[in-house]
Amino acid sequence: MQCSYFDAASCRSCTLMGQPYAAQLAGKVRHCQDLLAAHRDLSWLPPVPSREAGYRNKAKMVVAGTVEEPTLGILDGEGRGVDLRECGLCTPGLQQVLPTLAGFVTRAKLTPYDVPRRRGELKYLLLTESPDGELMLRFVLRSEEPLGRIRKHLPALRRELPQLRVVSANLQPEHKAVLEGQREIVLTEQATLPMRVNGVALHLRPQSFFQTNTDVAAALYRQGRAWVEELAPASVWDLYCGVGGFALHSAAADRDVLGVETSREAVASGRVSAREAGLERVRFEAGDATALVRGAQTAPDLVIVNPPRRGIGPELSGWLEAAPVRHVIYSSCNAVSLARDLAAMPSLRPRRARVLDMFPQTNHYEAMVLLERA
Known part of the structure; x- marks a missing residue:
């Protein structure tokens, strides 16, 4: 590869x-x-x-940069964003939707969290794809402040991405190397993503682990x-x-x-x-x-x-x-x-x-x- x-x-x-x-x-x-x-x-x-390549069913993307030009990927040694939205390990289905999610960050005015300055709201986008091509999206936020804007623009996002089945917000207010917090707010009617494996339907909730x-x-x-x-x-x-x-x-x-x-x-x-x-x-x-x-x-x-x-x-x-x-x-x-x-x-x-x-x-x-x- x-x-x-x-x-x-x-x-x-x-x-x-x-x-x-x-x-x-x-x-x-x-x-x-x-x-x-x-x-x-x-x-x-x-x-x-x-x-x-193309085997990862989940993308854990650090959100950095600015509202106008967000990066989705990792941070470098100085805490600056490195955009990896074309990472070849992710499934084609995940790669396809990442530019749309970057646009949603701009449209909903979700300020990326600035690690060195400890400012901003959106820390991560966590995205999982099921074997059926359906998606679960989780916003890891510093506080509830952006929730109103996410809810406002979510219907348009779901029209753009009809495969999006479960959307939630996870609150992680602390400044430390922990991916997510304990509180999860589900924003869609559907709360679980079916992962059909060997004919067995495994139901994945936002805070559940899956391979x-x-x-x-x-x-x-x-x-x-x-x-x-x-x-x-x-x-x-x-x-x-x-x-x-x-x-x-x-x-x-x-x-x-x-x-x-x-x-x-x-x-x-x-x-x-x-x-x-x-x-x-x-x-x-x-x-x-x-x-x-x-x-x-x-x-x-x-x-x-x-x-x-x-x-x-x-x-x-x-x-x-x-x-x-x-x-x-x-x-x-x-x-x-x-x-x-x-x-x-x-x-x-x-x-x-x-x-x-x-x-x-x-x-x-x-x-x-x-x-x-x-």
């Missing part, structure tokens, strides 16, 4: 840009295999590649479903479940599935998906995964974990090691913490592993491991 922003040193976020894709993927597999080399009986499945690469996320869930179907457990816990991707893919008429997630928005999304699909034995609870197991009186046959980069940590690893859980499926976005957690569960032997390239042009990837109690 060729990138003019990288060549001009305007953006160096993609650390592997310019390297042949086959070499990128081979390097990620090698990195993961080296970290898990202690597990000599581990069988490696072929890696799952991605499109090199960045839809095609590879679909492969991730298919792999999880294949392992679950092979093992045929009577009960499954999906910890760090997000909007319920693994839980909903694990559903069966004779299986109890529980998804656990700290985000109440994500849990609400999972419940909607389960209800619409008629999955009465799939339920979701809001809470901390470690707290759940700490008070658990029983254990399921199989546990799926999909934690953030820090991993599942010593307490949950210790519980899985001691509990009568027969199998664990561990989906990791950080093979370093994955290796550390596996070392803390010696009774659960890694049997199969797979690298899925969720983030081409970067060093990041997803790894899945199937563990079986010895």
Whole structure:
């Protein structure tokens, strides 16, 4: 993949840009295999590649510049805006609408937030595209002051972009490196964006997490479903479940599935998906995964974990090691913490592993491991 922003040193976020894709993927597999080399009986499945470009289903654009000439992209070392609206990693659908959104900033007089001076209102535009080509747009604002103008001009924007289904404003008044605040104000009748993956409708709310690469996320869930179907457990816990991707893919008429997630928005999304699909034995609870197991009186046959980069940590690893859980499926976005957690569960032997390239042009990837109690 060729990138003019990288060549001009305007953006160096993609650390592997310019390297042949086959070499990128081979390097990620090698990195993961080296970290898990202690597990000599581990069988490696072929890696799952991605499109090199146009794979990102979300654009997190810092808004800078002026009302008349806003930039959508990142900030340089001095806090000035670098416009990246033609970033080749974003899907064509996202690239197509970014100029229209820049025009909306001007029309609605949304003053970009000036980081060095700590002035202005609009901090970010967060845009997500579904597999059906529909869009969710979130304005991250310093205060409610621009809301009236956004509401006034929103009907015209929706006429320009009929694929725009969900629009919201997130309030982040503090001057610190935090993307969004806790308060979300939905500005459209529709509050969730359906993300249809492998025939499963996942409902994405404004503050819910969804994988960045839809095609590879679909492969991730298919792999999880294949392992679950092979093992045929009577009960499954999906910890760090997000909007319920693994839980909903694990559903069966004779299986109890529980998804656990700290985000109440994500849990609400999972419940909607389960209800619409008629999955009465799939339920979701809001809470901390470690707290759940700490008070658990029983254990399921199989546990799926999909934690953030820090991993599942010593307490949950210790519980899985001691509990009568027969199998664990561990989906990791950080093979370093994955290796550390596996070392803390010696009774659960890694049997199969797979690298899925969720983030081409970067060093990041997803790894899945199937563990079986010895």
